[in-house]
Amino acid sequence: MAKTIQELRREKGFRSAREFADALGISPSSMSRYDKDPETIPVKVAWAMADALDCSIDEIVGRDHVTAGVSELQDFYDALLPETRALVDEFIEFAGVKDKAARRQAKAEEDSKNDRLCQYYERVFYNSLYEGSDFGDLVAFGSPMEERTAFEKFLRDQAAAKRKLGIDDHCAGLEEELRGGYGDSEGNVHYWTEEEIQNWLDEERAQMDEEFGKKDEEVIRKVMEAYDRLHRKELRNWAVHSGEATPDTVIKYATVRLDE
Numbered sequence: 001m002a003k004t005i006q007e008l009r010r011e012k013g014f015r016s017a018r019e020f021a022d023a024l025g026i027s028p029s030s031m032s033r034y035d036k037d038p039e040t041i042p043v044k045v046a047w048a049m050a051d052a053l054d055c056s057i058d059e060i061v062g063r064d065h066v067t068a069g070v071s072e073l074q075d076f077y078d079a080l081l082p083e084t085r086a087l088v089d090e091f092i093e094f095a096g097v098k099d100k101a102a103r104r105q106a107k108a109e110e111d112s113k114n115d116r117l118c119q120y121y122e123r124v125f126y127n128s129l130y131e132g133s134d135f136g137d138l139v140a141f142g143s144p145m146e147e148r149t150a151f152e153k154f155l156r157d158q159a160a161a162k163r164k165l166g167i168d169d170h171c172a173g174l175e176e177e178l179r180g181g182y183g184d185s186e187g188n189v190h191y192w193t194e195e196e197i198q199n200w201l202d203e204e205r206a207q208m209d210e211e212f213g214k215k216d217e218e219v220i221r222k223v224m225e226a227y228d229r230l231h232r233k234e235l236r237n238w239a240v241h242s243g244e245a246t247p248d249t250v251i252k253y254a255t256v257r258l259d260e
Helices: 004-010 017-024 028-036 043-053 070-078 082-130 146-180 194-230 232-241 247-254
Strands: none
Touching: 004 017, 004 028, 004 043, 017 028, 017 043, 028 146, 028 194, 082 146, 082 194, 146 194, 146 232, 194 232, 232 247
């Protein structure tokens, strides 16, 4: 069973999460979040933890250490008789075909999910364009690429707005916790200065925005890939015939294969 971060830091003499957070240069609330969900630890922080605790990064994120070496399997294969080795080769080839088919199926399912997600956000996007417009008004874009750019900006604005709500809610709780002060080993209560509190909150906001912003960027990337699949014909025609596309854009869209 893999050890928890709490167990690892106690073994190294860190008496509390706050003490370990101070040693790493991160906020106590971030340390608390990482304790609860190690998978949210940024790679840079995970490496710093591993260095401080003198352990592997696998232990930090809760993975059991892998001890089996590739050479053992190679030695086993080399020791086989030629006839037996041929059977292993046949199985490897069979497994490779099955693996390729499984990966194709998984990608198709992932693409289908992202296509549906894209279509949902497109409906929300177009509804937002018509808010406040008169009945019968038509919203039109100058080109398919202009429409694509507007849709991508809409996604980023939506992601940033939702991210801010979550960060604001988290920081409100953190501020309340910080203003309650902290106790020392002798039972005395101390209070952070206003500047310390604001610096802590600013640092927490920036760190959370960076962490969750990366996840949002990955979602946006997948949605925009789906958008390009769903609108490949319009984008290809624009890239080939408009004369407005840059060379890179022409290469990206003009070489897209259209459905028969």
